[in-house]
Amino acid sequence: SHKAQLLGLIAEYVRSLPEHAAQVRIQQLKAEIDEIHFSWSGPTTEKSAVSYRIQGPSLIIEYACQLFIPERPFDHIHTIYRDPSNEYGHRFMNPSTRD
Numbered sequence: 001s002h003k004a005q006l007l008g009l010i011a012e013y014v015r016s017l018p019e020h021a022a023q024v025r026i027q028q029l030k031a032e033i034d035e036i037h038f039s040w041s042g043p044t045t046e047k048s049a050v051s052y053r054i055q056g057p058s059l060i061i062e063y064a065c066q067l068f069i070p071e072r073p074f075d076h077i078h079t080i081y082r083d084p085s086n087e088y089g090h091r092f093m094n095p096s097t098r099d
Contacts, residue, residue, distance in 0.1 A: 003033050010036075010054060013061055013081040032056050058085040 042050030
């Protein structure tokens with residue numbers, strides 16, 4: 001299903017967290033999956049400059065491939081993974097707000 005594919009893509013970013021934190025985070029995001037949206041910009045052909053955004057209540061992922069050298073289209077990529085419900089690690093710094 002599309003939701004499973006989206007969760008798989010999200011998991012690629014979440015896996016950069018320590019293992020236990022990644023497992024907890026994936027469970028949180030599974031619970032939010034109906035509120036997570038995916039948007040795409042650009043062609044669907046190979047070697048194209050594209051971007052996408054994944055956004056939900058506690059998740060923002062952005063990916064942008066900038067095409068500077070046509071022969072090497074993936075040499076300049078920008079990406080972010082952000083939890084807007086935990087800006088600057090607030091929950092980690094303030095024990096009273098931890099889940």
